[in-house]
Amino acid sequence: MSSEHLQDWVAWIALNVLIGVFTPMAGMGLMSVQNKATANSTKNKSNFVVDYFLPYRDGQLGYVAMAWCAAAVVELVRALIVKSGLGLTAWALVILLVAIVNAWVAALGASAPTAELAKPHTRAEAWRHYPNFRYSVYWTIAALIGSGVIHYITMPILEAKHG
Secondary structure, three states: OOHHHHHHHHHHHHHHHHHHHHHHHHHHHHHHHHHHHHHHHHOOOOOOOOOOOOOOOOOOHHHHHHHHHHHHHHHHHHHHHHOOOHHHHHHHHHHHHHHHHHHHHHHHHHHOOOOOOOOOOOHHHHHHHOHHHHHHHHHHHHHHHHHHHHHHHHHHHHHHHHO
């Protein structure tokens, strides 16, 4: 793998995985800092506790996965303009199916959230208790793998176009 391809993959992973998955955690961290600063300045002690699992537990990873699928579809369309083929079309159908399932899981979690699990609890108990989280993890991994494969198969086609 050339250094140019390695740079492309590092950028792809950074943009897709790191930003997409960890931005909600960063937002929760900022909320925590703001709340602590407000509580300290007003001398009003707060019981605010940041639950980093909250942005993910009801299937919200499905929204991240839909963005990955949309980016993969854009790559496929750009590649199909250059070179048509049944393989690329099949991948488009697969990634659209994965996007639809992720949308369904995210919407289900938003419309019918799971009741909060009593604390204290173990990770295994939480894993069993929040089915939308489990499904969103599985389907988000499918979206990531599918998007990665699509990026891999479209990269040479798009590079050939640009010479």
